[in-house]
Amino acid sequence: MKKLKIKSMKLYYHKTDGGAEYLFDTFIKCQNGHKEGAITPKTKYIVRIDGDIKKDAELNIREEDEEEGETIECGNCGREFSENEEGAIVSETINRCPRCANL
DSSP states (O other), rough: OOOOOOOOOOOOOEOTTTSSSEEEEEEEEEETSOOOEOOTTTTTTEEOOSSTTTTEEEEEEEOOOOOOOEEEOOOOOOEETTTTTTTOOEEESSSHHHHHOOO
16 A cells, blocks of 8 residues: 655735635745735645635646636736736636736
């Protein structure tokens, strides 16, 4: 029987002004020294907590894709952007351009 390796990572919390909650594997350092979850060029894992954490959450895994990608409208500001644009969040339930992804 194969042994499974479990890798752990620290996730960093972010709550938007609109109330959406996220956990990221990357962060920015605030002036007070607190580490706040944020999308950076190195972000790979994004957990979106939608409502009751006991009921649902969504894990998004960013992977590099050299293709140009489909043009999508940002669900926040309406700007069109490429689904492969650095910093963008694209999933079945959320589409954010790089500018709005960090809100």
